[in-house]
Amino acid sequence: MxxxxxxxxxxxxxxxxxxxxxxxxxxxxxxxxxxxxxxxxxxxxxxxxxxxxxxxxxxxxxxxxxxxxxxxxxxxxxxxxxxxxxxxxxxxxxxxxxxxxxxxxxxxAAGLAEARFGAGQGVQGTVMVLTFGTGIGSALIHDGVLIPNTELGHLWLRDKHAESWASDRARELGDLNWKQWSKRASTYLQHLELLFSPDLFIIGGGVSKKADKWQEHLTVGRSRVVPATLLNExxxxxxxxxxxxxxxxxxxxxxxxxxxxxxxxxxxxxxxxxxxxxxxxxxxxxxxxx
The missing domain is CATH 3.30.420.40 (ATPase, nucleotide binding domain)
Structure with a gap:
């Protein structure tokens, strides 16, 4: 050990x-x-x-x-x-x-852990871990190898700064229900899917504790979407x-x-x-x- x-x-x-x-x-x-x-x-x-x-x-x-x-x-x-x-x-x-x-x-760090021991364990290809909280953190991993410092929460979706529009904090500030927030998050995920074609999205951060509220409402094209499992650890x-x-x-x-x-x-x-x-x-x- x-x-x-x-x-x-x-x-x-x-x-x-x-x-x-x-x-x-x-x-x-x-x-x-x-x-x-x-x-x-x-x-x-x-x-x-x-x-x-x-x-x-x-x-x-x-x-x-x-x-x-x-x-x-x-x-x-x-x-x-x-x-x-x-x-x-x-x-x-x-x-x-x-x-x-x-x-x-x-x-x-969260991405490495989820890909090896969490929701991405055993998944080959491209795994993208996104942490939705005050902002949006991102980790991009291909066949277990991390491409560091992607900072994809700072992408722009036309006239919208992604994490200012689709983070969990944006949900709270905008008094959005989970279905409304999921529509924004889906737009963001679809844009990332177009750019990177991940095999798997892992959704972490504060929203991962409430996956039952949003999971059925998230829609993407080809990728699978699952909640993170390691949470605060x-x-x-x-x-x-x-x-x-x-x-x-x-x-x-x-x-x-x-x-x-x-x-x-x-x-x-x-x-x-x-x-x-x-x-x-x-x-x-x-x-x-x-």
């Missing part, structure tokens, strides 16, 4: 738990600490350090982030402090915790999966499922010494995690 600590940074809480990366199940009780107001890097760093010390696990740690993550650098700030933009967050957390820490976009599980891939060379069947960025994992020492990046930021509309 390979147990890795996964930590999920959310808008209201930062959650962590040990994960058996062989089975996708939590190997201990989950712990949650409120997200510091403003979510500045130093404050979030302190919470992550507290969680790492609480669980006391050796080895690598996986951490999700509600924004674009590329080679350990956070390139957008979705409802977190703007100081995250361009930051070498892998190095920030590695130095604070004394562990090799690897970040991944929050929706990508998906981000933690996906973060641990990603950290495990970076920490250990893939062998056997797992070799076909590389680390999300397709890059060799940096050593712990290199991560701790890497200075803050000056990589130009890629702007994106803010998306708060569900």
């Amino acid at each position: 390979s147990v890795i600590l996964g930590i999920d940074i959310g808008g209201s809480g930062i959650k962590g738990a040990p994960v058996d990366t062989g089975t996708g199940r939590l190997a201990g009780e989950r712990r949650r600490i409120p997200t510091p107001e403003g979510a500045a890097p130093g404050d979030v760093q302190g919470v992550v350090k507290e969680l790492v010390e609480h669980f006391g696990l050796p080895g690598a740690v996986g951490v999700t982030f509600p924004g674009i993550v590329q080679r350990g650098h956070t390139l957008s700030a979705a409802n977190v402090h703007p100081d995250w933009v361009g930051l070498d967050a892998d190095a920030l957390f590695s130095e604070a915790t004394g562990h090799e820490v690897h970040l991944i976009n929050d929706a990508d 998906a981000g933690i599980i996906g973060a641990a999966m990603m950290a495990a891939r970076h920490a250990e060379p893939a062998t056997g069947p797992a070799a076909a499922d590389p680390a999300p960025e397709g890059q060799p994992a940096p050593s712990k020492a290199a991560a701790a010494k890497t200075p803050a990046s000056k990589t130009p930021a890629r702007k994106a509309p803010a998306r708060k995690k569900a």
Whole structure:
């Protein structure tokens, strides 16, 4: 059993738990600490350090982030402090915790977990995981390999910004019933189906808990649509999966499922010494995690 600590940074809480990366199940009780107001890097760093010390696990740690993550650098700030933009967050957390820490976009983490251990288990071809909450997060996976940072909630449907029009928050703000919201979500899914032709859509986020309210009303052309099954544990599980891939060379069947960025994992020492990046930021509309 390979147990890795996964930590999920959310808008209201930062959650962590040990994960058996062989089975996708939590190997201990989950712990949650409120997200510091403003979510500045130093404050979030302190919470992550507290969680790492609480669980006391050796080895690598996986951490999700509600924004674009590329080679350990956070390139957008979705409802977190703007100081995250361009930051070498892998190095920030590695130095604070004394562990090799690897970040991944929050929706990508949920997508990895659902595709391997959740509703997409055993599905070949293209799987698209969408998290409907305050915004819309997306993860695109083909034959188990993640194409990271798709950010498909920011697509435009003619004159409508997708997540501002079809998220769960849009449903609440517009006082829409589930049938009305499903009509909007169907328009969005049909557009994604035209662009990507997924074999399976997995619907996660806050709406996944109420699948009986909307599932019969969603209509697409060729793809199957199912609710997510891992719910609030998906981000933690996906973060641990990603950290495990970076920490250990893939062998056997797992070799076909590389680390999300397709890059060799940096050593712990290199991560701790890497200075803050000056990589130009890629702007994106803010998306708060569900």
